[in-house]
Amino acid sequence: MSERPRIPVLVFPGSNDDRDAARALEQLGADAPRVWHTEEALPRGTAAVVLPGGFSYGDYLRCGAIARFSPIMRAVQALAAEGGLVLGICNGFQILTEAGLLPGALRPNASLSFVCRDVELVVETADTPFTSRCVTGGTLTIPVKHGDGCWFADAALVAELEEAGQIVLRYAPGTNPNGSVGDVAGVVNAERTVFGLMPHPEHAVDPLLGSTDGASIIGALVDAARLSAAALA
């Protein structure tokens, strides 16, 4: 099992990137079963979990606000509390902020337009299990596709996160697609075990689709999950 760590991908009503996420994880060496949101437990041997992109519950009320109460989220909270790795992509990021597992909140894009394009990201820190294959200060090209990606935190919280090195990814200067505070594209929790980002690394793992930079993030997660699965075995 430790050779192909088990990294389930959750599926909420309205998720639509779960297949791509599972495919990317499988391609990079994980076993990635998809798990319906009404399940109350994660599969046996789960080493990490991915909350995929999409429009859970039609983005009603606020993006992610309803999905955070899905039965499976208790298991995700428990996994996170034990130090298990959790990755939220796009809507998954929104769900994790609503669930209080990640700092900040995601608001409608400043332009009010849905943005769908490749963006350049600056890696602010390689010191997370999700960016260990990256270089601090390096750049990645990964697509975004969202209408509500404007990450917000007040000045005090931003300062605290900067101080603690919890801001992991920023949009390259002058390219912010959504008006997020401080050009933030991805943040990690204080324990560095829960990571959320608006760009879609799972859409950038195959040369057929252009960039393969997303493989460094998904691949790093697989590396870390393999280590934690080995430690548990």
Add this chain to the structure above:
Amino acid sequence: MKATVLVRPKPGILDPQGQAVESSLRHLGFQVADARVGRLVDVELETQDRDEAREQLERMCEQLLTNPLIESYEIALEGA
């Protein structure tokens, strides 16, 4: 008992919807200094007790109806 919950983006939070509405109102010739767009939720509660209703509504706001980081709320009970 019926109640209405008004949810507003907190001051200082970028509100692009409000900005778009403000700009549209100006185009229509209205002299508008600002517009902010929030959300209204009508709730019908089982209880007839005002204090209990208010207490429940506050919990609803904190748990689901608002995100306290970015939104404020105001509760209005019917017949106030």
